[in-house]
Amino acid sequence: MHPYDYCKPTSLGEAFQHLTSPGKVVAVVAGATDLIPRVRDGVFHPDLVVDVKGLPRLRDLTVQAGTGSLFVGAAIRMNELARSELVRSHWSVLADAAASMGNEQVRNRATIGGNICTASPAADTAPALYVLEGLVQIAGPGGERQLPVADFITGPRKTALRLGEIVIGLVLPRPPDGTVGAFEKLSRRQAGDLSIVSVAALAIPEAARPSWRLALGAVSPTPLRAAESEAILAGDLSDEAIDRAAAAAYGCCCPISDIRAGQEYRQAMVINLTRRVVRAIISRMPADPPCC
Amino acid sequence: MLHEISLTVNGDHHAIVVRSHHTLLQVLREQLGITSPKRGCENGECGACTVLLDGLPVNSCLVLAPEADGAIIETTEGLSAGGELHPLQEAFIQHNAVQCGFCTPGMLMSSKALLDRNPHPTEDEIREALVGNLCRCTGYVRIIEAIQDVAGRGEEG
Numbered sequence: 001m002h003p004y005d006y007c008k009p010t011s012l013g014e015a016f017q018h019l020t021s022p023g024k025v026v027a028v029v030a031g032a033t034d035l036i037p038r039v040r041d042g043v044f045h046p047d048l049v050v051d052v053k054g055l056p057r058l059r060d061l062t063v064q065a066g067t068g069s070l071f072v073g074a075a076i077r078m079n080e081l082a083r084s085e086l087v088r089s090h091w092s093v094l095a096d097a098a099a100s101m102g103n104e105q106v107r108n109r110a111t112i113g114g115n116i117c118t119a120s121p122a123a124d125t126a127p128a129l130y131v132l133e134g135l136v137q138i139a140g141p142g143g144e145r146q147l148p149v150a151d152f153i154t155g156p157r158k159t160a161l162r163l164g165e166i167v168i169g170l171v172l173p174r175p176p177d178g179t180v181g182a183f184e185k186l187s188r189r190q191a192g193d194l195s196i197v198s199v200a201a202l203a204i205p206e207a208a209r210p211s212w213r214l215a216l217g218a219v220s221p222t223p224l225r226a227a228e229s230e231a232i233l234a235g236d237l238s239d240e241a242i243d244r245a246a247a248a249a250y251g252c253c254c255p256i257s258d259i260r261a262g263q264e265y266r267q268a269m270v271i272n273l274t275r276r277v278v279r280a281i282i283s284r285m286p287a288d289p290p291c292c
Numbered sequence: 293m294l295h296e297i298s299l300t301v302n303g304d305h306h307a308i309v310v311r312s313h314h315t316l317l318q319v320l321r322e323q324l325g326i327t328s329p330k331r332g333c334e335n336g337e338c339g340a341c342t343v344l345l346d347g348l349p350v351n352s353c354l355v356l357a358p359e360a361d362g363a364i365i366e367t368t369e370g371l372s373a374g375g376e377l378h379p380l381q382e383a384f385i386q387h388n389a390v391q392c393g394f395c396t397p398g399m400l401m402s403s404k405a406l407l408d409r410n411p412h413p414t415e416d417e418i419r420e421a422l423v424g425n426l427c428r429c430t431g432y433v434r435i436i437e438a439i440q441d442v443a444g445r446g447e448e449g
Contacts, residue, residue, distance in 0.1 A: 049312070049318040104349055108348040
């Protein structure tokens, strides 16, 4: 394997110094499940690998006082999300997405920060984070900032991070009580594979009818919110409306053909998975209050 | 770059110097002479290098050597440390769950981690826990039967 240096800073100041080392290709690493194969395959040649697992807050998984939002440190691992009662309590769509990824060994190493910073179009936590309208907490030499996840991921392996910045974690607002979520993915095997298509959705109770959030993964350069589908579902949950919402989801994606699936198959499966997710949520929605 | 790390492998403490760009798998096999973790795909797909790191199964080919500082590592060598085979090892033999043997140490460590976490798993839970361990010989059926045998034997798993 291409030789590189390794360091594990314990303060942000120390990390920023390493990240801005002049003339060096610097890689941030948390779970290393993406980095090591890329270095070994010879497609990436870092000079320095900065392990962020020793930084403050990156291993936190807590509800923030006041707002009730969930803070998920960037170095929280997939199995920690999948098996957390706290995450399951109000953010279960994220736990379900995390549980669907890789295999047991990979889920014990791979982190949520790594998943969004790698910014693969097939990142399974991304559609869940899109419907939860998560915010990325970013720290850099100039201070901290927050960015919606949907603005953070800008393309395949591209993010809005600037030189010297790292992701501290994600802030996930607590959905209103009664919110129902679901995550579905299609892959070549039932487990241990990347997504051909993934769909996450939330139905949020409102005064009249629930509002909907629907996000698609692996069918465009970045994950997508299917706004037209959301609007259709907010107005009508008949079988005919679900079909229209699924067709609208088909209309907003632009998948590629690759080793996992062809473009047309992916598009067709967007329709199926959207229907499946919407129906799964409807079946679990609280019954209407008795009419008076 | 060299790093001084200390780690515990199968109960033995080691203070060693590792290279930045080496993996835990290389440290175990090449520096410590612990060869049950196998070098397979080196991509996190095959699970032949599975070890327990602080009690959890991981692919040792995807752990950077310096990351193992302070870790408690368990490998198949440690399963029979007292001279007697672990119940899982006995069951793998009884059920003919081994053919070429290359995947076996990884299978054993994933199985042990499963039974530590869930002493009485269903067949689906066993299959799910072994998704990251590929076997090209047995067809998995006998491996699953061996684990079910141990899981059915009582509380200690």
